[in-house]
Amino acid sequence: MLGKGLKYFSYGKVSGMMGKVILVVEDNEFDRNLLVQVLSKKGGFQLLEASSGEECLEIIRNKKIDLVLMDIMMPGVFGDLILTKIREQYNPIQLPIIMVTSKIEVLDVVDCLQRGANDYITKPVQFDVAMSRVTTHLMLSDLSHEMSKMKEMAALDGLIATYNHEINNPLLIAMSCLSLIPNKEGEIFEKLRGALWRIADIVKKIKELANQKEVEYSQYAEDSMMIKLKKN
Amino acid sequence: MGVHGRVSSFDRDLFMRNFHGIEDLAYEAAQSFLSLLPGMILAIEIKISSREFDGLQIAAHALKGAVSNFYAEPARQMAWKLEQIAHQQEGEPIEEILVQLKSELLCLEKDLNIFLMERSAA
Numbered sequence: 450m451l452g453k454g455l456k457y458f459s460y461g462k463v464s465g466m467m468g469k470v471i472l473v474v475e476d477n478e479f480d481r482n483l484l485v486q487v488l489s490k491k492g493g494f495q496l497l498e499a500s501s502g503e504e505c506l507e508i509i510r511n512k513k514i515d516l517v518l519m520d521i522m523m524p525g526v527f528g529d530l531i532l533t534k535i536r537e538q539y540n541p542i543q544l545p546i547i548m549v550t551s552k553i554e555v556l557d558v559v560d561c562l563q564r565g566a567n568d569y570i571t572k573p574v575q576f577d578v579a580m581s582r583v584t585t586h587l588m589l590s591d592l593s594h595e596m597s598k599m600k601e602m603a604a605l606d607g608l609i610a611t612y613n614h615e616i617n618n619p620l621l622i623a624m625s626c627l628s629l630i631p632n633k634e635g636e637i638f639e640k641l642r643g644a645l646w647r648i649a650d651i652v653k654k655i656k657e658l659a660n661q662k663e664v665e666y667s668q669y670a671e672d673s674m675m676i677k678l679k680k681n
Numbered sequence: 682m683g684v685h686g687r688v689s690s691f692d693r694d695l696f697m698r699n700f701h702g703i704e705d706l707a708y709e710a711a712q713s714f715l716s717l718l719p720g721m722i723l724a725i726e727i728k729i730s731s732r733e734f735d736g737l738q739i740a741a742h743a744l745k746g747a748v749s750n751f752y753a754e755p756a757r758q759m760a761w762k763l764e765q766i767a768h769q770q771e772g773e774p775i776e777e778i779l780v781q782l783k784s785e786l787l788c789l790e791k792d793l794n795i796f797l798m799e800r801s802a803a
Contacts, residue, residue, distance in 0.1 A: 573749040
C-alpha cells in the first residue's frame with residue numbers, strides 16, 4: 450500500500466508552489482483519484498495518496514509533506530483522530546491540514562477545527578475553491594516560516610549589538626593595558642596577547658553575522674546549540 | 682433535459698463548471714465512474730444481503746460521495762438514505778431503498794453515456 454501511495458504528479462502551474470508536496474487522504478478511490486488528478490493539473494504540486502488514516506501517518510513519518518487534504522469520515526480510524534495524532538508532532542504552521550467533509554458532517558467541522566485543522570472544504574469538492582484554499586495555506590505556512598527566521602535574525606542582531614558594545618570597551622581597555630606592559634617577553638605575556646587577539650577576532654566574526662540572512666548551528670552541549678562562525 | 686423528455690439525472694452545467702479549464706478531466710471522471718459503478722453497487726448488495734450494517738454504511742457513503750461529484754441529486758439522496766438506514770440499523774426496508782437507488786443509478790449511467798457519446802461526436 451505504501452508503494453501504491455507514492456505516486457508523483459507534478460505540473461508547474463502555480464508560481465512559487467512547484468515542488469510542494471500534498472498528501473490526499475481519502476478512502477473512496479474515485480474521489481481520491483479525482484482530487485489528485487485535478488490538483489496536479491491545476492496546480493504545481495507533487496501529489497501523494499493515502500487510502501486510510503494509518504497509511505497517512507506512515508507517509509508523514511517517512512516523507513516531507515507540505516499540506517494534507519483529509520476526508521473526515523473514513524473507515525477504521527476517523528479523520529479527526531488522525532488529525533489529533535498528526536498535531537502531536539506538527540503544529541498548524543508546520544503542516545497545514547484541510548479537512549474534506551460532506552455537508553451533513555458540518556458539525557464535525559467544529560470539532561476538527563478545535564483539534565487543529567487549518568480549514569475545511571465541503572463535498573462535492575469545488576475545485577477552484579480547493580485550489581484557492583490549498584494555495585493560501587501553503588503560502589501562509591511559507592510566510593510564517595519566513596517571519597520566524599526574520600524574528601530570529603532580529604533577535605540575533607540585537608544580541609550582537611549589545612555584545613559588541615559590552616565586550617568591545619573592556620577588550621580595548623585590556624589591549625591598551627597590554628601595550629603598556631614594559632616587559633613584553635615571556636610565555637604569560639604571549640598567552641595573554643594571543644587570548645585577547647582571539648577574543649577580538651571572535652567579536653569581529655560575531656559582528657559579521659549581522660550581515661548574514663540566516664545562521665547555522667552546531668551542537669554545543671547535550672541540550673544546547675551554538676552558532677557556527679566563519680573559519681579563517 | 683435527457684432522453685424522451687426526462688429531466689437529466691445530473692446537473693451537467695454545474696458539473697462542467699467545476700471542471701472549467703480542465704474539461705478533459707470531466708470526461709475521464711465520467712468514464713472512470715462508469716467503470717467503477719458496477720463494483721460499488723455489488724459491494725452494497727453484498728453488505729445488504731449479509732446484513733453487515735457497518736460495511737453498508739461505508740459503501741453507501743462512498744457511493745454518495747462519488748455521485749455527488751456529478752451533482753446527481755436523486756442518486757445522492759438515495760445513497761444518503763441507505764447510509765442513514767445502515768447507520769441507525771433500522772428504518773425503511775433496505776431492499777426498497779436499494780431498488781430506488783439502482784433505478785436512479787441506471788438513469789445516471791444512461792445520461793453519462795449520452796454525455797460521453799456527445800463528446801465523441803463533437
